[in-house]
Amino acid sequence: MELELKALTKTFESFTAVDHVSCTMNNGVYGLLGVNGAGKTTLMRMLCTLIKPTSGEILCNGSDIFSMDARYRGMLGYLPQEFGYYPDFTVKDYLMYIASIKGLRPATAKKRVKALLARTGLTKAAEKKMKKLSGGMKRRAGIAQALLNNPEILILDEPTAGLDPGERVRFRNLISEIAEDRLVLLSTHIVSDVEYIAKEILLMKEGKIAHAGTAEELIAAMPQRVWLCTVDKSQVPELTRKYMTSNIKSGGQGAQLRILSREAPFPGAAQAAATLEDVFLYYFEEKSGDEYDVL
Numbered sequence: 001m002e003l004e005l006k007a008l009t010k011t012f013e014s015f016t017a018v019d020h021v022s023c024t025m026n027n028g029v030y031g032l033l034g035v036n037g038a039g040k041t042t043l044m045r046m047l048c049t050l051i052k053p054t055s056g057e058i059l060c061n062g063s064d065i066f067s068m069d070a071r072y073r074g075m076l077g078y079l080p081q082e083f084g085y086y087p088d089f090t091v092k093d094y095l096m097y098i099a100s101i102k103g104l105r106p107a108t109a110k111k112r113v114k115a116l117l118a119r120t121g122l123t124k125a126a127e128k129k130m131k132k133l134s135g136g137m138k139r140r141a142g143i144a145q146a147l148l149n150n151p152e153i154l155i156l157d158e159p160t161a162g163l164d165p166g167e168r169v170r171f172r173n174l175i176s177e178i179a180e181d182r183l184v185l186l187s188t189h190i191v192s193d194v195e196y197i198a199k200e201i202l203l204m205k206e207g208k209i210a211h212a213g214t215a216e217e218l219i220a221a222m223p224q225r226v227w228l229c230t231v232d233k234s235q236v237p238e239l240t241r242k243y244m245t246s247n248i249k250s251g252g253q254g255a256q257l258r259i260l261s262r263e264a265p266f267p268g269a270a271q272a273a274a275t276l277e278d279v280f281l282y283y284f285e286e287k288s289g290d291e292y293d294v295l
């Protein structure tokens with residue numbers, strides 16, 4: 001399975017939301033990482049044939065996905081950012097309903113729903129109403145519906161939005177497992193969602209893929225170094241004005257800053273190993289997601 005994007009572009013009137021994106025993906029997890037408005041959803045909607053590119057191509061095993069039409073959609077599973085469900089349906093009825101829309105025969109649908117309930121850890125919740133599920137369970141039901149047709153390509157738009165840290169870990173593990181034999185493209189603005197499970201991370205900024213590679217490659221390519229600086233609290237405003245600072249930990253009179261800079265900000269500053277969070281800060285000049293521990 002190979003998905004190839006060739007100079008993929010989408011403009012809305014004079015605004016370019018996706019700007020000449022080119023990349024090739026095959027089985028495994030790809031993390032589309034970027035801040036709000038970077039163009040992630042627009043890119044994914046094109047990959048799902050929901051909107052047409054202004055220019056450029058998307059090829060699946062060498063064929064244009066829009067020409068493949070239903071044949072391509074049969075290979076595709078999609079979990080949109082806001083996914084619609086029927087609040088009064090039970091999880092099982094919801095999945096059976098989506099299975100019928102996807103054209104699965106009732107006997108096949110029954111088997112697949114049972115298997116997917118088990119795979120997503122929802123067997124015990126099968127008879128619960130959708131509106132009674134926790135955020136994490138709802139997302140897992142969303143994944144289950146996207147997997148009903150056993151897709152070779154799975155597109156997940158911000159699947160971890162609103163999940164608590166425990167649910168996020170369970171979700172990551174599930175996605176990792178699912179991607180063993182298919183292509184999974186997952187968008188997020190939270191570094192830790194993709195740091196350990198993505199075989200490649202695509203950093204998307206202002207419609208472009210600014211950088212792509214493994215977490216290690218992205219870290220190695222960052223020109224700045226990371227410095228841990230223990231300073232007096234009174235020095236914090238000046239240092240944060242002067243340097244990109246990824247983290248500040250305060251305690252008593254002192255503060256520990258994590259500073260990104262080519263050179264040591266002052267003699268004696270200790271160099272630390274860079275992380276993907278630092279890379280995110282460097283390229284986007286903002287902190288990733290809602291998990292960042294600025295104290």
Ligand SMILES: Nc1ncnc2c1ncn2[C@@H]1O[C@H](COP(=O)(O)OP(=O)(O)OP(=O)(O)O)[C@@H](O)[C@H]1O
Nearest residue numbers: 012015017034035036037038039040041042043158
């Ligand atoms: N139908 C549209 N008409 C005009 N502009 C649009 C349309 N859809 C998206 N945009 C604009 O394109 C840009 C990229 O939006 P997109 O939703 O793809 O970003 P994103 O990275 O998914 O961000 P978010 O996580 O906030 O959804 C935004 O500035 C958005 O306002």
